[in-house]
Amino acid sequence: MIRSLPITRSAEPGEAFQSLIARNAALYGSAPSTFLYHCLGMRAGGRDQLPALLVTCPKRNRAALSVALSCSIDDINALFPQSTWPYLTRKDLSATGAANDIETTETLLSDQLRFSWCPICLIEDRAGGKDHFLRQQWSFAYSTICQRHLRPLNGRCARCYEAVAMPDCALYGTQIAFVCPKCGAPLDAQLGLDGTTETHARELLQSTTACQIWRQLARIERYMITSMKTKKLGSRAHRKIKILKHLANLLLHSSHISLREFQLRPIDYFSNAYVNAPRKLGLATRHLYEPFPATHLTERRKALLLLFGLLDGGLEQYGFGKQHAPISPLREYMMPSSYQTFERLIFDLARLSLPK
Numbered sequence: 001m002i003r004s005l006p007i008t009r010s011a012e013p014g015e016a017f018q019s020l021i022a023r024n025a026a027l028y029g030s031a032p033s034t035f036l037y038h039c040l041g042m043r044a045g046g047r048d049q050l051p052a053l054l055v056t057c058p059k060r061n062r063a064a065l066s067v068a069l070s071c072s073i074d075d076i077n078a079l080f081p082q083s084t085w086p087y088l089t090r091k092d093l094s095a096t097g098a099a100n101d102i103e104t105t106e107t108l109l110s111d112q113l114r115f116s117w118c119p120i121c122l123i124e125d126r127a128g129g130k131d132h133f134l135r136q137q138w139s140f141a142y143s144t145i146c147q148r149h150l151r152p153l154n155g156r157c158a159r160c161y162e163a164v165a166m167p168d169c170a171l172y173g174t175q176i177a178f179v180c181p182k183c184g185a186p187l188d189a190q191l192g193l194d195g196t197t198e199t200h201a202r203e204l205l206q207s208t209t210a211c212q213i214w215r216q217l218a219r220i221e222r223y224m225i226t227s228m229k230t231k232k233l234g235s236r237a238h239r240k241i242k243i244l245k246h247l248a249n250l251l252l253h254s255s256h257i258s259l260r261e262f263q264l265r266p267i268d269y270f271s272n273a274y275v276n277a278p279r280k281l282g283l284a285t286r287h288l289y290e291p292f293p294a295t296h297l298t299e300r301r302k303a304l305l306l307l308f309g310l311l312d313g314g315l316e317q318y319g320f321g322k323q324h325a326p327i328s329p330l331r332e333y334m335m336p337s338s339y340q341t342f343e344r345l346i347f348d349l350a351r352l353s354l355p356k
């Protein structure tokens with residue numbers, strides 16, 4: 001029989017389910033997975049169930065959690081993005097396995113969910129007397145900019161550069177803070193940017209051009225996030241998002257085979273001083289059929305910038321240097337079939353954007 005726990009933390013508005021579980025687990029000095037299985041009355045041996053539980057969690061399990069955490073079932077339901085964004089898929093929320101077999105179109109889901117964070121949001125959490133908590137939008141595949149502070153989200157510890165799949169929790173008095181699982185540095189003490197030196201990060205934060213590019217990207221991502229809230233199946237907005245994600249996949253897929261250049265992708269041919277995305281970041285995902293949900297945070301950011309620079313017909317305003325003619329630079333960087341698909345999708349997107 002499931003019983004209420006003696007001490008619990010309540011959910012914050014917009015909090016991710018994994019964040020609430022991690023915060024409550026910290027109160028008992030437990031790992032989040034162990035705590036979740038305990039609340040559900042399950043044996044910890046069934047770890048193959050954990051990814052599905054963290055992303056969706058069946059109704060019967062949500063009812064058990066509402067009892068254990070002394071909250072309503074509506075509070076539990078609100079922790080899952082699908083309650084607000086009905087067309088989000090598991091691929092939109094979780095990283096995928098690094099399946100390098102170019103012969104298959106299968107996308108394998110891994111046990112690791114995608115996490116990123118805005119250091120300023122975390123600073124404001126603790127300054128307001130609250131725990132750190134992870135926002136649902138931060139785990140979306142096409143969310144790379146904080147919509148509140150208009151600056152890039154982080155996915156790596158700025159002190160040790162470790163990729164943070166899920167931060168650890170530490171008690172600071174009565175507050176719970178998220179810290180790097182490798183070096184223990186608090187994530188709200190890291191005002192740098194992913195994969196950049198501290199000096200370079202300061203330069204970017206003070207750059208008018210960098211801030212303008214981040215605002216443009218935030219506007220684009222806001223449109224995508226808002227469009228996914230529509231309840232109408234097959235709406236124009238939802239079809240646009242589907243096309244945009246397909247286009248981003250094509251930019252990140254190494255369809256242009258060249259052993260001499262270790263199978264570069266279209267985005268590898270475009271440099272951007274404001275997005276630090278070394279080519280080696282994509283080595284594990286460049287052969288995936290759908291690399292966009294699986295690739296690194298900074299690579300997703302660069303792919304979106306490149307995509308909208310091409311759509312707007314001016315790569316220069318998105319930080320890609322010399323301006324090119326719309327779309328045409330991709331022709332020599334893609335296999336003919338991929339480029340034809342890219343052009344067709346652009347045409348489909350233009351038709352959807354025309355007023356009815």
